[in-house]
Amino acid sequence: MPRISTKGKNMPESPIRKLVPYAESAKKKGIKVFHLNIGQPDIKTPTVALNAIKNNTIKVLAYSRSEGSEEYREKIAKYYAKNNIDVTANDIIVTTGGSEALLFAMGSIADPGDEIIIPEPFYANYNGFSIASGVKIVPVVSKIEDNFALPPISEFEKLITSKTKAILICNPGNPTGYLYSKEEIEKLATIVKKHDLFIIADEVYREFVYDNVQHQSILHNFGLENNAIIIDSVSKRYSMCGARIGCLVSKNKEVISTALKFAQARLSPPTFAQIASEAALATPQSYFEEVIVEYKKRRDVLIEELRKIKGIKVASPKGAFYCVVELPVDNADAFAQWLLEEFNLNNETVMVAPAAGFYSTQGFGTKQIRIAYVLKKEDLITAVSIIKAGLEQYNKN
Known part of the structure; x- marks a missing residue:
């Protein structure tokens, strides 16, 4: 058999x-x-997104560009500008959900046997993505008694080896709801620059922060232009989980050009879902x-x-x-x-x-x-x- x-x-x-x-x-x-x-x-789901599909007059449902339509990526860049994240359309690759963006990120920066450090508990599918990519997850434990705060940087330092390629965080966190502070992002920025690592931030819950605090993106003036990779998605932001549209964002041109090769291998993200996602960007504050x-x-x-x-x-x-x-x-x-x-x-x-x-x-x-x-x-x-x-x-x- x-x-x-x-x-x-x-x-x-x-x-x-x-x-x-x-x-x-x-x-x-x-x-x-x-x-x-x-x-x-x-x-x-915002009505404007649903109407973009219902009222569409497309005659041929064609492929889009592998990196996503230029119009959509231009509008995503404007969305980021409103959130004090300075990127252009060329820094963005549209993906089939945030899941594909994570797979592209892992495939672009790590070879089989390489390691990515992740504070645990973490989004469960990181385990699956790492196995699919041949990457080893190296966990650094955060504890419920500490409200899942970032462990001391010394704990990260102990785990870094010649195989370490990145630190991956989810901010705000799934499953914990933990929100990283500016000071914590600064500490992570210091360590990834010191050891020449990437930092991948899954920021799909960016809008959902409470108690009058601000979300800190890894592209908020932390000097991480060469190190940072953002994973994003429309799923939670616009209650559009079924659209399966996300994106990978980085100012590192080599990361983008490498991820694009993975994007080309799967041809293109879904056209109708991009149309709905582009329309959703007009959702009022x-x-x-x-x-x-x-x-x-x-x-x-x-x-x-x-x-x-x-x-x-x-x-x-x-x-x-x-x-x-x-x-x-x-x-x-x-x-x-x-x-x-x-x-x-x-x-x-x-x-x-x-x-x-x-x-x-x-x-x-x-x-x-x-x-x-x-x-x-x-x-x-x-x-x-x-x-x-x-x-x-x-x-x-």
Whole structure:
């Protein structure tokens, strides 16, 4: 019988999606499932983006340029200018989601066996992208007790070897909601320049920051023009996850020219989705202001309700729309599956993402879950009450 590749066997299951069959089974039994497992906003996609597709008169759905249409990239550059990020259209490659941008980045800067340092917990798919690229993730641990703050720079220094090519951060963070301060970015800038490394920043949640603080991009006057690679996406910003449009941004011309070769190999990003994404850039600032107010209310309600549960730890997110919760259980994977298979409260249950999949260090995060607060406040309160009742029953068993 033909054999599956070692790479294929090592590809991890998604902690966000792997419990879907159990959720579908629960729904078939008539149980309502509150989805806290996935960052799919319930905020409406801007009408201007949807209308750009509905009212389009294209006669031939043709390829676009491999780097994305020039018109769209010009408008992206203007969007960045509004956020004090000085780039041109030639510094941007449009990708099929932020996921492809990450794959292009890894492929452009690292060879098989090379290493990328990442503070963990981190976006679960970084594990999959690294395996697909033959890159080794070297984790530096941040802790829930410290609200997942950046570990001391000395911890990074200990991990740098001749194989190290980059440091990768997500800012604001998925799954933690952690927001890096200016001082932390300055420290990272110092270390990557000292060791001649790249710094990759996944900034897809840039708009979603709370408590009157400012997002710090790695291209905000930190002297990282040759080192910085930004990963971005329309998915969360405009509640357009299904568009699958992102981009890779760098002022390093060699990075861009190399990534373009990967872009050419996959031909081009989807044309209709670029049209919708280009139109979405006309979304008024009031849209984001309303969304941020809504997410802050949801965050505050969720954290308040979670802290009423005895025996849990919860980090306080400053951005994005996720938080990590440590539960009084031995195995959060088993608990999450049990909630879907065997438990309901008033014919309702909850789907969460076990957090072990957001670590690369074996045995870490086994008691933790990630919650995405993408539901309305009333549903979040109900969902937490289900988790509380579930914990009580589970620990009795």
